[in-house]
Structures are given as C-alpha cells and as structure tokens.
Amino acid sequence: MDDFCNSSMRFFADQQLCYADILPPHEVRARIQVAVLNFLKILNSPNPAISNLPLVNRKLSNSRVSQGMFTDVSWIFLSHSFCTRSLTRANASKAFIRVWKVMEMCLQILLQEKRVTQRELFYKLLCDSPDYFSSQLQVNRTIQDVVALLRCSRYSLGIMASSRGLVAGRLLLQEPNQEVVDCSACGSSGYTISGDLHLLENLLMKTDARYIIVVEKHAIFQRLAEDRIFNHIPSILITAKGYPDIATRFLLHRMNWAFPDLPILALVDWNPAGLAILCTYKFGSIGMGLEAYKYACNVMWLGLRGDDLQLIPEQSLAPLKPRDLQIAKSLISSKILQENYREELALMVERGQRAEIEALFFHGYDYLGKFIEKKIVQGNYI
Structure with missing residues (x-):
C-alpha cells in the first residue's frame, strides 16, 4: 500500500497542492502503465496483498481556497488527504474494479486517438x-x-465535456481553418459552445465589449439576446442553462484571460442555488477540486440581490424549499464564501424566501435590460 501510494505521489511529489492538468496522450498512457505495473508488483511481491487505490479525497473537509497573490482570482483546491477504493471491503470492491475498467477503456480511447462523451463511455461500459x-x-x-489517481484532467483521458453552453453578443470567434463567427448575429439561440476543450483552447477571439454577463437561465439569456442588450450595453452574454458545465466554464476562463479588463458580472436568481452557481463560476467546485483551478474567474454578483427585492411584488416571492436550505447549509460551512455573500445568504434564510429573475418582468418585458444597465452604470455589483 505504502509503495503504491508513494509511487502515485511521485507525479507531483514537489507540489503542495493536489491538482490535475491537461496532459498529452503519451504522458497519460505512461501514468496508466505505471499504475498497472505498481499493482502487479504488489501482487508478485514475496508477501502478496491486494492493494488499496489511494485517491485524493474530494470531500468538503479536504478543500482549501487559494487566494490569488497578483490577481483577484481565487479557487478551490484539494490538499494531500486520501481516501481509498479497496478490493477487500465489500462496500468498495466494485468501485475498486470500476477504476481499472475505466482506465482500461481510457487507454484504448487514447491509443485509437479518439474522444468520447461520458454518455458514450457509459454505454460502452454498460x-x-x-x-x-x-x-x-x-x-x-x-x-x-x-x-x-492519475492527476490528469478528464479531457486528457480522452473524455469530452458535454456542453449545454451558449454565447451571444459582441464576440468574434474563429475555429482553426474555419470562417469567423459573429456571435451578435446568432439570434436568440446564440452560438453553441463545443465540448471539445482542445478546440476551445485554440479559438481566436476578438471583442469590443466592455462587460461579460454570465446568465444563470436559458430563458433569460434568450430574452437578453432577443432584445440585443449587447447593443445598448457593449457586452458578451454566456449561459450554461443552469449549473455550469466544464466547457462553458473553460470558455469563460479563456475569455477572462484573453480580455482581462472586462468585468464578469453574474445574473442569477436570489436563492441559494443561484449563489451556488455563481460560486462555481467564481471558485470552481469541490467535486472537481483537482481541476477547479483551470476554470476559476473573478465573477462578480450583479443581481438579483437583497437590495433588488423592493422591485419585486410580494406575491412573486416563493418560500425556500428543503433543497434550498440544504444548499444554504453547505455554502455557509464553506470556506470560500466572502462576507457580503454570507450576508445575502443569511438574509435569504432569515426571510425564508426566494426570488427569480423573471419576477422583474412585472415592470414589462423590456425592463430587464434597463435593470442591468442601471446597476452597471452605478457600479452596483459585488
């Protein structure tokens, strides 16, 4: 066990943090082969034993927050705490075998120079x-x-991100050897974000926007794109239609680096789920702690917030659901939440209410653009 653990740790023995990066196929194949050789070494030793698999613990208790020294960006990472998958424990033996099955499948994918989605991989394994x-x-x-185990990203394993994301507004995109796409001319449906991270990495991007607006909901994104808000507020709109997928976060991260002077503003529901979505864009997620640093951006909260409730009719407010309270409890216990976000969350719980962006349509279907414009002009985002 110790030999296998130490061997696995040699990949990043000089690193204080545990992280996964995008690696070339030959290095990933080598790491898979090293894992197999270490396992066989244990089985062929004078005192053979069934090894446990030492995996970086992806629980909240093992998470830390890195504060950027030279930028405003912070992100979640995981420290060197391990959990195991063991063949000798009844409740973990199948999980132990699944790891080897998936590694075997990924090795085949890499040798064939293919990429598959998680859904395709599921049916193959099924x-x-x-x-x-x-x-x-x-x-x-x-x-x-x-x-x-291998400390490499899913993309490095040949697994593509399934993308739900869309982008619209003042952004020109060009894939290698393809024509330029004007995202302002894509209508309310926007430009579909590819799940191929290599393609996203190589996109050429140009913009004259002054803001990037992250929109929680697909319907709100469509309304803003239909109203061509980016003509009134020079901006790029991006949505993942709810909880952000990797590809959407990756593209946002790329835009953040390509256009570092553009503030990134989030428009989410005033409820714990909306705040959780904002924090995922801003810090990454615990479940993806090894890859989270790759997608963190300095996203600021435009709305809805507590001081916007005066604009919303009382009958439009809904009670918090049990799931909301569960998310709120998780966020409050997290080390990532800044003080003004904690205050907003405390207000939600104290009032026991939630508000959705659509409630602003009480003032008319064209009001949302005016609401965003006013807040941006006032610098009213945190």
Whole structure:
C-alpha cells in the first residue's frame, strides 16, 4: 500500500497542492502503465496483498481556497488527504474494479486517438461490464476517481465535456481553418459552445465589449439576446442553462484571460442555488477540486440581490424549499464564501424566501435590460 501510494505521489511529489492538468496522450498512457505495473508488483511481491487505490479525497473537509497573490482570482483546491477504493471491503470492491475498467477503456480511447462523451463511455461500459456499471452516476464518479489517481484532467483521458453552453453578443470567434463567427448575429439561440476543450483552447477571439454577463437561465439569456442588450450595453452574454458545465466554464476562463479588463458580472436568481452557481463560476467546485483551478474567474454578483427585492411584488416571492436550505447549509460551512455573500445568504434564510429573475418582468418585458444597465452604470455589483 505504502509503495503504491508513494509511487502515485511521485507525479507531483514537489507540489503542495493536489491538482490535475491537461496532459498529452503519451504522458497519460505512461501514468496508466505505471499504475498497472505498481499493482502487479504488489501482487508478485514475496508477501502478496491486494492493494488499496489511494485517491485524493474530494470531500468538503479536504478543500482549501487559494487566494490569488497578483490577481483577484481565487479557487478551490484539494490538499494531500486520501481516501481509498479497496478490493477487500465489500462496500468498495466494485468501485475498486470500476477504476481499472475505466482506465482500461481510457487507454484504448487514447491509443485509437479518439474522444468520447461520458454518455458514450457509459454505454460502452454498460455493454462490456454490466455487473459493474449500471448507471451514468457510477461512470461519472469513477472518472473522477481516475482523475484523482492519475492527476490528469478528464479531457486528457480522452473524455469530452458535454456542453449545454451558449454565447451571444459582441464576440468574434474563429475555429482553426474555419470562417469567423459573429456571435451578435446568432439570434436568440446564440452560438453553441463545443465540448471539445482542445478546440476551445485554440479559438481566436476578438471583442469590443466592455462587460461579460454570465446568465444563470436559458430563458433569460434568450430574452437578453432577443432584445440585443449587447447593443445598448457593449457586452458578451454566456449561459450554461443552469449549473455550469466544464466547457462553458473553460470558455469563460479563456475569455477572462484573453480580455482581462472586462468585468464578469453574474445574473442569477436570489436563492441559494443561484449563489451556488455563481460560486462555481467564481471558485470552481469541490467535486472537481483537482481541476477547479483551470476554470476559476473573478465573477462578480450583479443581481438579483437583497437590495433588488423592493422591485419585486410580494406575491412573486416563493418560500425556500428543503433543497434550498440544504444548499444554504453547505455554502455557509464553506470556506470560500466572502462576507457580503454570507450576508445575502443569511438574509435569504432569515426571510425564508426566494426570488427569480423573471419576477422583474412585472415592470414589462423590456425592463430587464434597463435593470442591468442601471446597476452597471452605478457600479452596483459585488
């Protein structure tokens, strides 16, 4: 166990933080082969034993927050605390085997120079190993186990991000050897963000925008794009249609680096889920702690916030749901939440209410653009 753990740790033995990066296929293949050789070494030793797999612990208790020294960007990372997948424990033996099954499949994908989605991988594993894979969730968790063991990103394993994201507004995009796409001419449907991170990495981007506006909801994104708000407020609109997927976060991160002077402003519901979505863009997520640093951006909270409730009719406010309270409890216990965000969250819990962006339509369907413009002019974002 110690030999295997020490060998696994040599990948980043000189690092204080645990993280996963995008690596070339040959290095990922080498790491898989090292893991296999270490496992065989243990089995062939004079006192053979079934090894545990030492995986970086992806629980809240193992998370830390890195404060940027030269930028405003902070992000979540995981420290050197381990959990295990063991063949000798009944409740973990299948999870132990799943790790090897997924690594085997990823090695085949890399050797064939292919890329697959998590959904494609699930059906392949379901057919090949039905005794071990019966749900998409099992595959998703096992992929994160492999990331935690090999310390490389999912993309490096040949697994593409499934993207729900859209972008619209004052942004010109050009894929290699393709024509330029004007995102302001894509209508209310916007430009679909690819799940191919390599393609996103190589996009050429130009803009004359002054702001990037992250929109929680697809319907609100469509309304703003339909109203062409980016003509009144020179801006780029981006949405992941709810909780952000990797590809949308990756593109936002790229835009943040390409256009460092553009403030990134988030428009989310006034409820714990809306704040959790904002924090995912801003800091990354615990579950993806090894990759979170790759997608963190200095996102600021435009609205809705507590001081906007005066604009919303009382009958439009809804009571917090049990799920809201669960999210609020998790956020409050987190080390990432800054004080003014904690105050907003405390107000939600104290009032026991939530407000959705759509409630602003009480003032007319064209009011949302005026609301955003006023807040930006006043610098009313945190």
